[in-house]
Amino acid sequence: MSNAKENFNMADLTAALNDEDRAGLVNALKDKLQTLAGQHSDVLESLAPNVRKRVEVLREIQSQHDELEAKFFEERAALEAKYQKLYQPLYTKRCDIVNGVVEVEGVTNEAAKEQEEAKADEEKGVPNFWLAAMKNNEVLAEEISERDEGALKYLKDIKWCRIDDPKGFKLEFFFDTNPYFKNSVLTKIYHMIDEDEPILEKAIGTEIEWYPGKCLTQKLLKKKPKKGSKNAKPITKTENCESFFNFFNPPQVPDDDEDIDEETAEELQNLMEQDYDVGSTIRDKIIPHAVSWFTGEAIQGEDFEDLEDDEDDEDIDEDEDEDEDEDEEEEDEDEEEDTSKSKKKSSGQKKAARALAGDAQQGERPPECKQQ
Numbered sequence: 001m002s003n004a005k006e007n008f009n010m011a012d013l014t015a016a017l018n019d020e021d022r023a024g025l026v027n028a029l030k031d032k033l034q035t036l037a038g039q040h041s042d043v044l045e046s047l048a049p050n051v052r053k054r055v056e057v058l059r060e061i062q063s064q065h066d067e068l069e070a071k072f073f074e075e076r077a078a079l080e081a082k083y084q085k086l087y088q089p090l091y092t093k094r095c096d097i098v099n100g101v102v103e104v105e106g107v108t109n110e111a112a113k114e115q116e117e118a119k120a121d122e123e124k125g126v127p128n129f130w131l132a133a134m135k136n137n138e139v140l141a142e143e144i145s146e147r148d149e150g151a152l153k154y155l156k157d158i159k160w161c162r163i164d165d166p167k168g169f170k171l172e173f174f175f176d177t178n179p180y181f182k183n184s185v186l187t188k189i190y191h192m193i194d195e196d197e198p199i200l201e202k203a204i205g206t207e208i209e210w211y212p213g214k215c216l217t218q219k220l221l222k223k224k225p226k227k228g229s230k231n232a233k234p235i236t237k238t239e240n241c242e243s244f245f246n247f248f249n250p251p252q253v254p255d256d257d258e259d260i261d262e263e264t265a266e267e268l269q270n271l272m273e274q275d276y277d278v279g280s281t282i283r284d285k286i287i288p289h290a291v292s293w294f295t296g297e298a299i300q301g302e303d304f305e306d307l308e309d310d311e312d313d314e315d316i317d318e319d320e321d322e323d324e325d326e327d328e329e330e331e332d333e334d335e336e337e338d339t340s341k342s343k344k345k346s347s348g349q350k351k352a353a354r355a356l357a358g359d360a361q362q363g364e365r366p367p368e369c370k371q372q
Helices: 003-015 019-045 049-098 114-122 129-135 146-152 245-246 261-288 289-293 297-362
Strands: 155-164 168-175 187-192 199-205 217-221 236-241
Touching: 019 049, 049 129, 049 155, 049 199, 114 236, 114 297, 129 155, 155 261, 168 261, 187 245, 187 261, 199 261, 245 261, 261 289, 289 297
Parallel strands: none
Antiparallel strands: 155 168, 168 187, 187 199, 217 236
């Protein structure tokens, strides 16, 4: 691997960590590289001289490839940044139309009757735009509970942007004044160790300032006191519940991860992967194609992709079935051949027996049958 590639990866990794973690990470990487170098050395030494020379040339070709790949990542990031700026005016227009800030051509603002005026006020903008768009996506629909819908109707816009120090991206959810929480903007930040893989280091969400009795991530349970109890008041208990707004309280890796057992670590990893899946779905699908999700057009595209995957799976299954059928046919043919051979052998033995009997009647046995 070339020095350019190593420097590129090290820059990505160290940018994603704080100063306290960098020294330990660098040392760990050095140890890992030394171990890998030792393994590579063992492999090369085991090769014949001519083969070793060819492999060394292949490694040089790989280094050239890695240098080009590093430039590709750099240029891709610059290209994405360029088009994110070009997208912004379109996203702004979309936000204004959705929230009724501007009116589109062909819609009459003059109402001759009070009833029409009332109806026009009711249909200002595109009601429940983001709620409907997210509910039409299979990944996000699983996260949104019926209780969440009242709050998500106040969602005005969703934006995202890249962050460089540390590497990652940020989601911003803009809410109108609502009876559920005080925050006007809820954010979710993803810190990535390697943005191109991607490898998630951690996620940070906004602490939601819920109004009393309006918290959607908890539910209040009331239990009647037992008969004869001195305390006649019902016992109340709060319990965590499923909610889209748990998205802003993501799972965290403990500082001392040595105390985590394997089962807990696996569960934590699954939760982090699920959390990242939700965030990347909002970033890559919902934000750039919101109106297609609102109308349901994007669902058909998703179904078409799923159909292609299913057809591929069916082709594989059919191939496997054909292979199994061929194997069964071959087994049947082998059995028929064995049966035929067995019959021929049996027939041959009977003929030989008759011949031997005939010879015996003639008075002289063949040498091979002396023991009979």
